[in-house]
Amino acid sequence: QVQLVESGGGLVQAGDSLRLSCVASGRIFRTYTMGWFRQVPGKEREFVAAISWDGGSTYDEEIVKGRFTISRGNPKNVVFLQMMNLKPEDTAVYYCAAQYPERGRSQNGADFDAWGQGTQVTVSS
Numbered sequence: 001q002v003q004l005v006e007s008g009g010g011l012v013q014a015g016d017s018l019r020l021s022c023v024a025s026g027r028i029f030r031t032y033t034m035g036w037f038r039q040v041p042g043k044e045r046e047f048v049a050a051i052s053w054d055g056g057s058t059y060d061e062e063i064v065k066g067r068f069t070i071s072r073g074n075p076k077n078v079v080f081l082q083m084m085n086l087k088p089e090d091t092a093v094y095y096c097a098a099q100y101p102e103r104g105r106s107q108n109g110a111d112f113d114a115w116g117q118g119t120q121v122t123v124s125s
């Protein structure tokens with residue numbers, strides 16, 4: 001079993017920044033992709049960003065628009081999502097996900113194997 005634990009969400013004002021963190025633990029393959037998704041009640045979960053074991057990153061540019069950066073820590077079982085210039089439309093529950101082993105770049109949540117519980121991000125106007 002793989003466990004993912006997110007942290008760093010909160011209530012901020014428009015224009016502020018937040019950094020989300022996710023720590024992976026448990027039985028996990030040697031190399032794995034980690035990603036961030038978000039979901040608003042009543043809407044489908046949407047892809048935000050993902051990063052491969054070797055550091056290659058993928059973003060939903062319609063959402064990110066250059067404001068978010070995904071990175072892996074050292075050790076690599078930690079992933080961050082640095083979010084800047086937050087907007088009210090960024091309000092959502094943000095979920096960390098892992099794909100193991102890596103199977104190519106995907107923005108489809110069905111291609112990820114483990115999920116965290118989510119962390120709420122609320123951006124006030």
